[in-house]
Amino acid sequence: MDLSWTWRKLIKIRLVFKSNLHYKLGNGESFNLWLDTWINNQSLVEIYSHRVIYDSGLSRNAKVIEATKDGCWDWKGSFATMEDIRARTCFIHFSNQDDFVSWNKPRQSFTIKAALEAIRPYNNRVEWSSMVWFPNNIPKHSFCAWLTVLGTHNIKDKLLEWGGITSNQCLFACGSPESASHLFFQCPLSQKVYFQNLMGLTNERLKLPQWSQWVSKTITRRNLHASLGS
């Protein structure tokens, strides 16, 4: 079967997700008897293979509660496998609560954030993190700043290097080559937007700093504020 890229990636990380899921048996009405990992984080099919379903006489979609009678285990059949299952499950008791699948920690519900925290690689905090992410930031702006710091915007100087275009002239027709530093700071149009439209200034002698200078000053200022707890 020809799977999409997304599905191939999801299948690849199944084991990572599985190791973070914990099945807590309650009344047995929700968990699949054979496929859910409610016995010490293992499923009956993993322990005994799919043959166990055939031996039991129950369906593949059976819930755990279907292997019980009057609140006690009721495994049918006299196969050796069934004897083993009886021994394994006799210490597992039901409750009147719903079956519960927790993520990572007992009774913790699954969230996208918790899943990301569990599977993402961790690196040391970069010194410019407070410049990009801070309280009350605008996510769209932070994302743009993040790409800029990493140098991953598809700006013309890079596209020219890759051979995708034949000219790296600034999009705003100022005659200079287009780079991140130029686009965000040195381009006359950018300066007009900053000084006149946003700050209401008309003094043309005011000049924005170079990109690298601005980054370094902002990092120093923000780190200082962070260390002072402000």
Ligand SMILES: [Zn+2]
């Ligand atoms: Zn320009």
